[in-house]
Structures are given as C-alpha cells and as structure tokens.
Amino acid sequence: MKPIEGQPILTAARMRAAEARAIADGASVESLMERAGGGAAEAVRRLAAGSRVLVLCGPGNNGGDGYVAARLLRANGVEVRVAALGTPKTEAAMAARAAWGEAVEPFPDALPDEHVLAPVVVDAVFGTGLSRPLDDDVARTIDALVQCAHLSVAVDLPSGVDTDTGAELNPLQLPEYSLTLALGALKPAHVLQPSASLCGAVRLIDIGLGLDEIGSPREHVSPDETIARPHLLAPQAWAHKYTRGMVVVIGGVMPGAAALAVQSAMRSGAGYGLLLADPVADMPHAIVRRDWSVETLTQAIAGKPKVAIVIGPGLGRDDRAVEKLDAAIACDRPIVIDGDALHLLEERHFEIFRRRATVQDRDRRVILTPHAGEFKALFGDWSGSKIEAARAAARHCGATLVFKGPDTVIAHPNGHTNVALASSAWLSTAGTGDVLAGVVGAMLFGSVLGAAEAAVWMHAEAARRLGGAFIADDLARELSKVRAAL
Incomplete structure (x- = not known):
C-alpha cells in the first residue's frame, strides 16, 4: 500500500x-x-x-x-x-x-x-x-x-x-x-x-x-x-524583509478580516505585512498599518522586488470597494482575490487576467479563492465533477482558481488541477478563508508554480495540529509552527 x-x-x-x-x-x-x-x-x-x-x-x-x-x-x-x-x-x-x-x-x-x-x-x-x-x-x-x-x-x-x-x-x-x-x-x-x-x-x-x-x-x-507536502526553503543568510516578500492586504468595511489575512501571511513566511485598512485592536505590532488610498498603495510597493496583494477579506461591495479592486489589479503585481472582491469581478477583469496568462509563468500570478457560493456568483451553476467545473472556470477567467470546500480543487488556466485531501471539518468557522487568502499571498514569493497548493496544504496542516474547536485567530498563529516545520 x-x-x-x-x-x-x-x-x-x-x-x-x-x-x-x-x-x-x-x-x-x-x-x-x-x-x-x-x-x-x-x-x-x-x-x-x-x-x-x-x-x-x-x-x-x-x-x-x-x-x-x-x-x-x-x-x-x-x-x-x-x-x-x-x-x-x-x-x-x-x-x-x-x-x-x-x-x-x-x-x-x-x-x-x-x-x-x-x-x-x-x-x-x-x-x-x-x-x-x-x-x-x-x-x-x-x-x-x-x-x-x-x-x-x-x-x-x-x-x-x-x-x-x-x-x-x-x-x-x-x-x-x-x-x-x-x-x-x-x-x-x-x-x-x-x-x-x-x-x-x-x-x-x-x-x-x-x-x-x-x-x-x-x-x-x-x-x-x-496535493503533496510542499518543499519550502528557509530564508538565506543574507535575506531581509523585502527579499522575503511584502504582502499588502487591502481591507474595507470589516478590517478584522483583512488583519487576519495579513497576520497569516507573515506567519507563513512573508517578511513584511502592510494592512491598508482602518485600525484594528490587538493587531500584532509587526504589521504596518496605513489608511487606504491609491497613492499610499503605489508608493508602498514602488521599487520593492517582491510584492503580493491580497484583496477581498472584509472588503465590502460598495463603490469604494470597486475602486480598491481596480487599483489593486492595475498594479500588475501578483494578486490574491478573495471574499467580497470576487463578487465585484467583471469580464473586463478576466480579459486582464487572460492577457497575463499569455506571458510565460504569469498564469499562476492571479489567484481567485471562491467558496461554492462565490463560485456560483462568478461562473453560474455547475453539475457533475467539481474538478471539471474548476478547470473550465480557470480557463475562462485566465487565473488560478482555489475552489474551496471539504474537497478543495486548485485549477490552473493550463488545464492542470490539484485536489486537496480531506481536511478538518473544524475549518467550517468564520475567518478561516481570510487566513487562507493570506497564506496564498505569502506563498507567491516562493516558486509561483505550486503557490496555491502549498498554501492549501499549510492551512489544512495547521487545522490538523489544532485538533478541534479552534477559531481563525488560533489557525493564523499555528501557521508559524507549520512553516517552521517545512
């Protein structure tokens, strides 16, 4: 066996x-x-x-x-x-x-x-x-x-x-x-x-x-x-916070969700976490917070060698949220789109993603992380194989798709898919999706190939180690131990 x-x-x-x-x-x-x-x-x-x-x-x-x-x-x-x-x-x-x-x-x-x-x-x-x-x-x-x-x-x-x-x-x-x-x-x-x-x-x-x-x-x-256990490298002796990568999380009406995402990114190996959202109580001091503006985002990432953007956790769906999403996509940096931001995506955004996918190794630099309801809102009803549904959706939108659930499927625009093995049912609690979005953002600094797969594995492993009855904050903290073990 x-x-x-x-x-x-x-x-x-x-x-x-x-x-x-x-x-x-x-x-x-x-x-x-x-x-x-x-x-x-x-x-x-x-x-x-x-x-x-x-x-x-x-x-x-x-x-x-x-x-x-x-x-x-x-x-x-x-x-x-x-x-x-x-x-x-x-x-x-x-x-x-x-x-x-x-x-x-x-x-x-x-x-x-x-x-x-x-x-x-x-x-x-x-x-x-x-x-x-x-x-x-x-x-x-x-x-x-x-x-x-x-x-x-x-x-x-x-x-x-x-x-x-x-x-x-x-x-x-x-x-x-x-x-x-x-x-x-x-x-x-x-x-x-x-x-x-x-x-x-x-x-x-x-x-x-x-x-x-x-x-x-x-x-x-x-x-x-x-999905298999990922092989990740420890920081090199000459590493500093910017070579390890900067994750920018753009928040909105629920800044706590964005704070969960940025904390998870840092505990997964990112060197710098920037939260563009309203203040959040008890946020780790290692995370830098700024008020949102397009200028703040542009200035923060200028000249930085490794930047990933996470948008969607707690974003909201008003006009201001649309402005933030458009600005994040226009940065042309690796981006993770989750939660509310998924409901704001339009065909014009997919056109941008598909153009990126024509450039070598760019097809895995846009990652969408819908659960079943968000998938339906984006791509309509589906039946039959979840693998085939995710594959078709990834090809349509030109981005890597993490179709979440008890049988998470990761589909790439090139037709390749990975399926996660069964994970803890205790992940069915508020905020765990925000945690995953942050981990995906951090993984974009390793090999772009396999970033989503590594993040999904780490997320499930943190849940396995916790056992049960945990909350999303516990999951975010456990990621430090998971990342260190890799």
Whole structure:
C-alpha cells in the first residue's frame, strides 16, 4: 500500500486507457487482476489480525479482484468466505472464481442474520465505471454488512458511487468504510465529496500500470493529482524583509478580516505585512498599518522586488470597494482575490487576467479563492465533477482558481488541477478563508508554480495540529509552527 499524496487522479476513461497501454506492453487482464487481488489480500491480512473475512464479489472484474483476494487470504491461513452477486461476466473474473475453488454463497438477503455477518467485510462488488444505482436490496445488504463489521474494506471504490464525480448513485445512504484500496491509480471519487467521506482511509495498490516510470510523464497520464507536502526553503543568510516578500492586504468595511489575512501571511513566511485598512485592536505590532488610498498603495510597493496583494477579506461591495479592486489589479503585481472582491469581478477583469496568462509563468500570478457560493456568483451553476467545473472556470477567467470546500480543487488556466485531501471539518468557522487568502499571498514569493497548493496544504496542516474547536485567530498563529516545520 502506498500513501496518496502527490499521486495522479484518473477518470474512468483514463484508467481504461492506462490498463490498455499496460496490456499492449505485455501485461494481461489476468495479471493485472492478480496484482490487484494480491495487494488487497495483503492489506486485509495485515489489518484483519486473524479475524474471519467475508468477501463480496460482483459480476465484473472488480468481483474478479475479490476472488483473487479471497484465494490468497485462504492460502495465508485466513478463514474466508465468498458471497457473489451473480456469476462472473468476464473471462478474467470467471478464471478467478474457478481458481478460488471453494463454495460461493449467494448474495445475502437485505437483512442478513448473524450467520452471514463477519468481523471483516471486503466489498468487491462494483468498482470503477459504475453508472447506475445499485438495487435497493443490494444497497441495504452492503450497508448492513459494513455497519456490523469491525473492519470494512472497499476494493477500488465503495460500491454505489460515481467514479468521476464522487456522487452517490443511490438515494439510500451508503455506508462509510474503514479503508478503500485504490487499484492502480486514484479516481476522482476518492477525493471528491460526498464519496470521499465514504472511503475512510485511502491507500494505493500498485498493479503495474507504470504511471511513475521514466518516459511516462504524469501530464501524459492525467492533468490531475493530489496535493503533496510542499518543499519550502528557509530564508538565506543574507535575506531581509523585502527579499522575503511584502504582502499588502487591502481591507474595507470589516478590517478584522483583512488583519487576519495579513497576520497569516507573515506567519507563513512573508517578511513584511502592510494592512491598508482602518485600525484594528490587538493587531500584532509587526504589521504596518496605513489608511487606504491609491497613492499610499503605489508608493508602498514602488521599487520593492517582491510584492503580493491580497484583496477581498472584509472588503465590502460598495463603490469604494470597486475602486480598491481596480487599483489593486492595475498594479500588475501578483494578486490574491478573495471574499467580497470576487463578487465585484467583471469580464473586463478576466480579459486582464487572460492577457497575463499569455506571458510565460504569469498564469499562476492571479489567484481567485471562491467558496461554492462565490463560485456560483462568478461562473453560474455547475453539475457533475467539481474538478471539471474548476478547470473550465480557470480557463475562462485566465487565473488560478482555489475552489474551496471539504474537497478543495486548485485549477490552473493550463488545464492542470490539484485536489486537496480531506481536511478538518473544524475549518467550517468564520475567518478561516481570510487566513487562507493570506497564506496564498505569502506563498507567491516562493516558486509561483505550486503557490496555491502549498498554501492549501499549510492551512489544512495547521487545522490538523489544532485538533478541534479552534477559531481563525488560533489557525493564523499555528501557521508559524507549520512553516517552521517545512
């Protein structure tokens, strides 16, 4: 099993193409199935700790993986039973069932009795590519078995989810698993909600697709991958505040939100924080505050080698806010646009961003950070895959997009996306978005490539370290420890 940070994400179609390439290069469906089932068996054997195992097999190749896993578990001394939802429909699955060589039970009734229940349940009923809801009785049976098990493992995907969108295909609530073993590659359903919440811990089983081999660049495999721990540098011995970077946060009707953003930028590594907003009580003395004016902004950044602007937290949406946004964009410095400022963006601004994107390495110097409501206000309603929605929006506006939420997606105008792994639900509190905007601003001073990804990772890590019941001020302070650890 492999961790899933920094791994490519393949849609169902890309996964089929990757398997086809592996077969063209000499693999067989049977050999891929053997590796998948073998990886699942090894994971289950280690975690089951001698407990009885029930493997649920479907009629397709996912079921074939289950038969292989059952055979190898039995060979390693595990007490294992198999229950099948129909007979296999592919040659490889037929061969796997024949190799199992033991009795196969019919799929249990909707309400299984104690004889059917097992401490460990392995779901190999339906994996990648399912496009229709499960029969209600089948869904209820799987739910009952998983809920009663001490350990539940989904092979590839929990049965009943859409591979590419992460949607639950059944109107009935699907169960939550202890562990999901992604076969060959991650799928969108492993990282997009609501299916990501059903997967439990997700680990990757290498089945020999060669996705990381030299000569198979990841961008040719998939434009999508998960966020990994960033690699950041400490300041050089000769560094000073301006070489480390100046973050200017432009505030408005709620100056406390802007103060949160600028504090977060400094605690994330910026050398100088300037707040252009009304005074805020108890603000750290290290932050410089000035009253807003276009002249103050222009003079403050003149001649500075590294400047990033953050605008939106607590800005308001009046005429004065529009003036501030126009002035910030006109500076032609790296900019993070968040909160209220997102509601003020117009197509003329997107034209500016798209012109920037035609200049080498400029496409990641404008970063928009909408949550779902702000995304809808900017780009309209969307359905289907959040990854595809974010990708289309980034291309339209010519800026990098951080589409926030429990499954944050970062999309760049060049089509590449990164998806954050599940983060703390305690981030659902006022001000945490302002904190993230400040971190993104600070990260623009490292490699522009990956600035948003590093910021989202640090934001989630600070929340993880805090545990729970924190407020945004706590999150901002914790960033110092996170940055130091990197």
